[in-house]
Amino acid sequence: MKKLKKLKISLAILLFVFLFIQIYRPNIPVEHHKGDTPILFSxxxxxxxxxxxxxxxxxxxxxxxxxxxxxxxxxxxxxxxxxxxxxxxxxxxxxxxxxxxxxxxxxxxxxxxxxxxxxxxxxxxxxxxxxxxxxxxxxxxxxxxAPKQIPDTAKVNALNRQYKNWTVEKPAAEFKDLPVDINGITFIPDYKNWVPISSTQREDNGTMRIIFGNDIAIKAIKEHQTNPWPNGTILAKVAWDQLKDNRGNITPGVFKQVEYMIKDNHKYRSTAGWGWARFKTPKFEPYGKTPSFTTECINCHRPMENNDFVFTPPLEH
Ligand code: HEC
Ligand code: HEC
Structure with a gap:
């Protein structure tokens, strides 16, 4: 009987506390719209x-x-x-x-x-x-x-040749004075020789992307050790415009940019364990005017926080 009484008192206290804390409320500003709101898309x-x-x-x-x-x-x-x-x-x-x-x-x-x-x-x-x-x-x-492109066979053929040349291995020595970004990350030409992990097409702006992983990344994928990825992992995402020929075939057009995520949970502790860098245009111009441009990268990748900030699901290799 004593036990039951104690339980009842405890419950009463809990209930009281629960009711009491109800006076604390966050301030959520909400706009109440009367009638219909404008249609943004369809x-x-x-x-x-x-x-x-x-x-x-x-x-x-x-x-x-x-x-x-x-x-x-x-x-x-x-x-x-x-x-x-x-x-x-x-x-x-x-x-x-x-x-x-x-x-x-x-x-x-x-x-x-x-x-x-x-x-x-x-x-x-x-x-x-x-x-x-x-x-x-x-x-x-x-x-x-998505932007509709006018099929232009000559242009497609020219760009195809450019793309084929691009995929032919270029020794790193060919790049003298590699570009370095504001955070001290140097352009890594070697990504062209890495293994593609996945490719995506982006519908809204007509680009095509391939994601490459270095040897450490590929080993981690094979061993299912990708959450977190091991230090030394580098992921590279390359984007081109996409071209449609008059048969509707899609091929890569002009090179847009390459982005890197470089894993080092000590060196890059303050930026979610990754070094972030982007090099744009065929001249590989470093992106970012201030060191904190990485916030932009991290914010957009944040929904994948529980996946070590990586979107691409690694395919089996
Ligand atoms: C319960 C609240 C909630 C709902 C519902 C929700 N989101 Fe979010 N969303 C968030 C929060 C919080 C963030 C900030 C990222 C974080 O902290 O994980 C976010 C971030 C985002 C971002 C990244 C924005 C940026 O650039 O920083 C996008 C895009 C997004 N949400 C899309 C959606 C879409 C599309 C839906 C509906 C299908 C949706 N969200 C429903 C809470 C919500
Ligand atoms: C607008 C949102 C957004 C921003 C900003 C962004 N990313 Fe991403 N990133 C993505 C999405 C989505 C993917 C998944 C692949 C895809 O669909 O292209 C991705 C993929 C990547 C990948 C391949 C690994 C993975 O997560 O799949 C790298 C590397 C990368 N981003 C680097 C960067 C860098 C560096 C920056 C900042 C300079 C950056 N990203 C900014 C959305 C973003």
Whole structure:
């Protein structure tokens, strides 16, 4: 009997504490819109984004009663703050067209990778989960806004030759005075001899990419040691414009850039364990005016935090 009494008192205290903390509430600024909001993409696309993303990525947050209980509301408020700062559909009109396309592409990519909507959120908001059909609607929309190229056989042939020359091995010695970026990362010409891990086409801006891994990366993939990747891993992502010939074949066009992620959890401790570098144009011009340009890289890769910041799922080798 004594035990039961103690239990009852404990429960009463807990209940009291729970009720008491309810007076502490985060400040979530929410804009209430009367009537319909303007369509940003298409009826179907907007409906999907509203259902799955708007709670955290617009000013039109629609909280459920259970989202408003302390301490859950603090967690949600934090998600909303971070979510809105990276992507806010309510401010869509204020960013440039190419940035809009890039953001939308990034958004769809995060969905495909399973990073968005946040898992902790879909646990209670199962209606926010996207179906296979939803994802197809988004992908179709992206390809519909991709730049259409006029087929030009002569141009395609010329670029094909350029690409073939490019893939022929060039000794590193051919690059005198390798470019160095603001963080002291030197351009690594050797990536051309590495093993391709995957390739992707980006629908919104018509580019084609190949991701290469150095020997350490390939060994790690074989041994399933990619989370975290071992020190010494280098991943390189190369992007070209993509060209469509009049038969609809897609081939790489002009070289755009190469990006590196160099793993060293000591040296690059302050940048998520990776050195980040980007070299643009066929002249390999280093990207980034200040050392902190890496924040941009890390922020966009952050949804893959639990995957050592790497998007590309390593294929079996
Ligand atoms: C419960 C809140 C929540 C929901 C719902 C949500 N996100 Fe996010 N999203 C976040 C948070 C928080 C971040 C910041 C990254 C982090 O801390 O992991 C983020 C980051 C992003 C980013 C990166 C933005 C940048 O460039 O910094 C994109 C893109 C994104 N989300 C897309 C989506 C899409 C698309 C949906 C709907 C399918 C979605 N999110 C649903 C919370 C949410
Ligand atoms: C707009 C979002 C975004 C930004 C900004 C960004 N990345 Fe990425 N990055 C991606 C995505 C998405 C992938 C997955 C491959 C793909 O689809 O192209 C990727 C892939 C990579 C890869 C191949 C390994 C992997 O994660 O799959 C490297 C290397 C890389 N990025 C380097 C960089 C560097 C260096 C920067 C900064 C100069 C940077 N990225 C900025 C989105 C971004």
């Amino acid at each position: 009826n179907k696309v907007d409906a999907i984004l509203k259902k799955s993303c708007y709670d955290c990525h617009s000013n039109q947050t629609d909280l459920k009663w259970f989202d408003q209980i302390t301490p859950v509301n603090f967690l949600i408020a934090d998600h909303i703050k971070k979510g809105r700062s990276g992507l806010n559909f309510s401010d869509w009109g204020s960013i440039s067209r190419p940035d809009q396309n890039a953001k939308l592409w990034e958004a769809v990519n995060q969905i495909i990778q399973g990073a968005m909507p946040l898992k902790s959120y879909t646990l209670l908001h199962s209606e926010a989960k996207l179906s296979v059909k939803d994802i197809q609607v988004l992908k179709d929309y992206l390809s519909s806004i």
